[in-house]
Structure formats: structure tokens, C-alpha cells
Amino acid sequence: EPEVTQTPSHQVTQMGQEVILRCVPISNHLYFYWYRQILGQKVEFLVSFYNNEISEKSEIFDDQFSVERPDGSNFTLKIRSTKLEDSAMYFCATRREDQPQHFGDGTRLSIL
Amino acid sequence: QKEVEQNSGPLSVPEGAIASLNCTYSDRGSQSFFWYRQYSGKSPELIMSIYSNGDKEDGRFTAQLNKASQYVSLLIRDSQPSDSATYLCAVAIRGGADGLTFGKGTHLIIQP
Numbered sequence: 001e002p003e004v005t006q007t008p009s010h011q012v013t014q015m016g017q018e019v020i021l022r023c024v025p026i027s028n029h030l031y032f033y034w035y036r037q038i039l040g041q042k043v044e045f046l047v048s049f050y051n052n053e054i055s056e057k058s059e060i061f062d063d064q065f066s067v068e069r070p071d072g073s074n075f076t077l078k079i080r081s082t083k084l085e086d087s088a089m090y091f092c093a094t095r096r097e098d099q100p101q102h103f104g105d106g107t108r109l110s111i112l
Numbered sequence: 113q114k115e116v117e118q119n120s121g122p123l124s125v126p127e128g129a130i131a132s133l134n135c136t137y138s139d140r141g142s143q144s145f146f147w148y149r150q151y152s153g154k155s156p157e158l159i160m161s162i163y164s165n166g167d168k169e170d171g172r173f174t175a176q177l178n179k180a181s182q183y184v185s186l187l188i189r190d191s192q193p194s195d196s197a198t199y200l201c202a203v204a205i206r207g208g209a210d211g212l213t214f215g216k217g218t219h220l221i222i223q224p
Contacts, residue, residue, distance in 0.1 A: 091155055103158075
């Protein structure tokens with residue numbers, strides 16, 4: 001069964017550095033999402049992306065964050081000037097029209 | 113403010129019994145409802161989706177939706193130890209186009 005693929009599985013970064021998290025959606029999926037889950041807390045929506053533009057973003061998704069689909073396959077989340085509180089699991093999810101979202105395995109981001 | 117409420121548990125159920133998981137949501141505009149299963153340290157895995165009032169069955173799982181009461185539930189029949197996980201209720205406003213709002217999840221333990 002096709003899967004959403006996320007890389008890296010674990011990223012360790014110094015505070016203040018920039019990180020890029022990558023997601024390869026399932027091939028015929030057109031809607032893309034990023035979520036985060038701080039340890040022990042609920043899954044939180046960050047942003048949705050469709051037709052090469054942001055559809056919706058949450059209050060969490062401020063100027064520190066950006067998304068793009070640079071090559072028509074990868075869907076990336078960039079976090080600039082990382083902070084300790086950015087440490088979390090970051091999940092990419094994708095879906096087809098009128099279908100539920102399917103999640104990737106996630107990237108564990110650790111900010112030191 | 114969109115809220116999704118779940119009892120965090122743990123909910124302990126004997127093997128072979130029926131597990132009943134409940135969820136309430138605050139936004140009456142919610143249209144799509146999902147149950148995800150999340151094992152510790154893993155990503156959410158879609159179990160069921162439901163869009164209209166009533167019951168929807170898939171194997172050992174039955175989702176129930178009551179929009180008037182803003183209530184959605186998941187029944188797991190013939191519970192197995194492998195069903196032990198955290199079950200996340202998720203809600204979308206506009207047919208899934210918006211990002212999902214998740215509850216904190218109910219930790220289910222199936223006792224052998």
C-alpha cells in the first residue's frame with residue numbers, strides 16, 4: 001500500500017538554526033498538511049497546502065515557518081531560527097479529493 | 113475556538129469485550145469525523161471516517177455520529193491486546209479540506 005514518506009526520521013539541531021523537513025506524498029494525492037505533536041500532547045494542525053499554495057494555517061504557523069513544493073514531488077516544511085519549544089514530532093499528511101488524510105511516520109525534531 | 117474533547121483514560125477492557133470510546137466537539141459546522149489509532153512513538157493511523165448521522169461499520173469497528181448532540185463514538189468489538197493504543201478523535205470543518213482538530217486521545221488498554 002502506498003505510504004507518505006518523511007525524512008529524516010530524527011533531526012537534531014542547535015537552537016537558532018534552520019531546519020527543513022521533507023515529505024513525499026502518495027502519488028495521486030493533491031492535498032498536503034503538516035502537523036506537530038509535542039511530547040505528551042495532542043496532535044496540532046500547522047498548515048494545509050493545495051494547488052501550490054497555502055489553503056489554511058493555524059496560529060502556530062507564524063513567520064518562522066514556511067512550506068513549499070519545490071520540485072513537484074517533495075513537500076517541505078522549513079523552520080527558521082529554531083527554538084527549544086519547536087522540539088516535537090512533525091507529521092506530514094496527504095489525501096486525495098474527498099478522502100481522509102493519511103499520515104507519514106513523522107520526523108522527530110530535537111532542538112538543543 | 114474549535115475543541116474536541118475525549119476522556120484521556122486509561123480505559124481498561126478485558127480481551128474479547130467491547131471497547132467504547134467517546135468524543136464531543138464544539139463546532140456545529142463540523143462535517144467530517146475521523147478516528148485514528150496511535151501507538152506510542154508512532155504516527156496516527158486512520159481507523160474510521162464518518163460523515164453523516166448514524167452508524168458505520170468496518171470489521172470489528174463501528175463509528176457512531178450524532179450531530180445534534182455533537183457526539184461521535186467508536187466501538188471496538190472482540191477487543192484484542194493489539195488494540196491497546198491511544199485513539200484520537202479528529203474533526204474537520206469543511207469536508208476535510210481544512211486541517212484536522214484532534215482531541216488529546218483516549219488511552220485504551222486491552223487486558224489479556
